[in-house]
Amino acid sequence: xxxxxxxxxxxxxxxxxxxxxxxxxxxxxxxxxxxxxxxxxxxxxxxxxxxxxxxxxxxxxxxxxxxxxxxxxxxxxxxxxxxxxxxxxxxxxxxxxxxxxxxxxxxxxxxxxxxxxxxxxxxxxxxxxxxxxxxxxxxxxxxxxxxxxxxxxxxxxxxxxxxxxxxxxxxxxxxxxxxxxxxxxxxxxxxxxxxxxxxxxxxxxxxxxxxxxxxxxxxxxxxxxxxxxxxxxxxxxxxxxxxxxxxxxxxxxxxxxxxxxxxxxxxxxxxxxxxxxxxxxxxxxxxxxxxxxxxxxxx
Numbered sequence: 001x002x003x004x005x006x007x008x009x010x011x012x013x014x015x016x017x018x019x020x021x022x023x024x025x026x027x028x029x030x031x032x033x034x035x036x037x038x039x040x041x042x043x044x045x046x047x048x049x050x051x052x053x054x055x056x057x058x059x060x061x062x063x064x065x066x067x068x069x070x071x072x073x074x075x076x077x078x079x080x081x082x083x084x085x086x087x088x089x090x091x092x093x094x095x096x097x098x099x100x101x102x103x104x105x106x107x108x109x110x111x112x113x114x115x116x117x118x119x120x121x122x123x124x125x126x127x128x129x130x131x132x133x134x135x136x137x138x139x140x141x142x143x144x145x146x147x148x149x150x151x152x153x154x155x156x157x158x159x160x161x162x163x164x165x166x167x168x169x170x171x172x173x174x175x176x177x178x179x180x181x182x183x184x185x186x187x188x189x190x191x192x193x194x195x196x197x198x199x200x201x202x203x204x205x206x207x208x209x210x211x212x213x214x215x216x217x218x219x220x221x222x223x224x225x226x227x228x229x230x231x232x233x234x235x236x237x238x239x240x241x242x243x244x245x246x247x248x249x250x251x252x253x254x255x256x257x258x259x260x261x262x263x264x265x266x267x268x269x270x271x272x273x274x275x276x277x278x279x280x281x282x283x284x285x286x287x288x289x290x291x292x293x294x295x296x297x298x299x
Contacts (some may be wrong), residue, residue, distance in 0.1 A: 017063045017064060017065060017066075018064050018065065018066045018068075018069055019055060019056060019057065019058055019059070019064065019069065020058075020059050020060055020062065020064050020069060020070055020144075020148055021054050021055055021059070021069060021070050021072060021144060021147065021148075022055065022069040022070065022071050022072070023051065023054035023055050023072045023073065023074060024071075024072070024073045024074070025047050025050045025051045025054070025073075025074050025075075025076070026047070026073075026074075026075045026076070027043045027046060027047050027075070027076045027077075027078065028075060028076070028077050028078070029043070029077070029078045030077055030078065030079050030088070031078060031079060031080060031081055039081060042119070042121060043078070045119075045121065045122070046076070046086075046119055047076075049119075049123070049124065049125040050074065050076070050125065050136075050140060052125070053125045053126070053127060053137065053140055053141075054072075054074070054140060054144060057127060057141075057144070059141075059144050059145060059148060059163075059166075060148060060163065070094060070096065070147060070148065070151045071094065071095050071096075071104065072092070072093060072094035072095070072108075072147050073091075073092075073093045073094075074090060074091070074092055074093075074140075074143070075090065075091040076088065076089075076090050076115060077089045077090070077091070077115075084118050084119060084120050085116075085117075085118050086115070086116070086117055086118070086119065087115060087116050088115045089111055089112060089113045089114075089115050090111070090112045090115045090139070090143075091109075091110070091111050091112075092108065092109075092110050092111075092112065092143050092147070093106065093108060093109045093110075094106075094107045094108045094147040094150065094151065095107055096151055096154055096155075096215070098215075098219045098220060098222070099219075099220040099221075099223070100220075100223035100224065101222075101223060105215065105219050105263060106259040106260070106263070107147075107150045107151060107154060107211075107215075107259065108146070108147060108150055108255070108259065109255065109258065109259050110195075110255055112139075112181060112191070112192065114179070114180035114181030114191060114192075115139070116135055116179045116180060116181075117134065117135045117136035117139070117179075118134065118135070118136075119136065125137055125140075127140070127141040130169065130173065131173060132170075132173040132174050132176060132177060135174075135177060135179045138170055138173070138174050138177075139181070139192070141170055142167050142170045142171065142192055142196075145163045145164070145166040145167040145170070146163075146164070146167045146195065146196065146199075148160065148163045149161075149163035149164040149166075149167065149199070150211065153208050153211040153212060154211050154212060154214075154215040154216065155212075155215070155216060156212065156216075157208075157209065157212045158205075158208050158209075158212070159212075160208075161200075164196055164199045164200050165200070167192075167195075167196045168196045168197070168200060171192055171193050171196060171197075181193070184197070189250075189251060190251045194251055195251060195252065198247075198250060198251065198252045199252060203243060203246060203247065204243060204250075204252060206239035206240060206242055206243055207239070207240060207243060207252055207253065207256065209236070209239055210236040210237065210239050210240055210256070211256075212236075213232055213233075213235065213236035213239075214232070214233055214236040214237070214260075217229070217232040217236070218230070218232040218233035218236060219233070222267075230267070230271075230275070233267075233279075234278060234279060234282065237279070237282050237283065237286065238282050240253055240256070240257075240282075240286045241282060241285045241286060244285055244286045244287070244288075245285075248288075249289065253286055253287065254287050254289075254290075257283060257286050257287040257290070257294075258287075258290075261293060261294065261296075264279060264283070264297060265296060265297050268297055273298075276297055276298050277298065279297060280294050280295060280297050280298055283297075
């Protein structure tokens with residue numbers, strides 16, 4: 001009897017709570033040969049197991065209400081198929097709502113060109129904590145924790161630290177893998193290793209401060225304190241200049257600026273010319289390679 005009462009109590013206690021992610025998954029193909037009906041069926045299975053892993057796994061100990069789940073999207077582009085082995089890229093995006101409005105601000109929008117995985121029909125995809133089982137589950141778990149970390153950082157100062165650390169542990173466990181995207185010595189520094197390595201370095205602390213100040217002190221107050229909110233956004237962006245000077249073309253800084261380009265264009269569309277010039281100047285310092293794009297704000 002006591003056992004039954006305990007189970008009922010636990011059910012009531014957890015009622016209304018959900019997993020952390022609300023992930024929409026899609027698959028597109030860019031293979032040179034015609035995709036067979038069997039392969040199309042396999043793609044449907046892959047889409048379903050990826051969706052299930054992202055949305056049905058309890059990634060943290062936090063309690064999320066259904067409406068508090070983090071909205072994110074994943075698009076897997078398959079370029080080659082060879083006996084159950086797939087290669088291509090994956091586009092990962094996440095956003096969070098802005099207070100006092102229906103607008104969602106983009107936190108992350110990244111294309112990972114190192115998608116490699118194996119999948120056989122009717123396989124179940126599971127993530128095993130603290131071990132590397134297969135490339136696909138590890139890759140998905142990495143982005144799950146990275147998305148959660150950014151979301152927490154946007155609501156509290158460095159609130160996502162332990163989830164960045166979870167993502168970094170996945171990278172560490174994957175060092176035995178022959179798949180690309182996990183190692184520091186790969187060509188360029190635009191992979192999973194450097195995404196999380198940078199996030200946890202002291203040099204990049206201003207970026208994490210920026211995530212908090214831009215969103216919590218800036219975007220969340222555009223409705224009730226628009227002038228103060230814009231000042232907070234500018235101050236947050238200015239913090240990134242120091243990182244850009246020390247680590248030009250850092251994947252983390254460029255991705256942040258890329259996520260915010262259209263948002264800032266809309267936000268400053270009716271601003272005074274001096275305000276536009278001010279924000280464009282700091283963006284060009286952060287990401288000089290894309291100066292022309294940021295100059296669009298001046299129009």
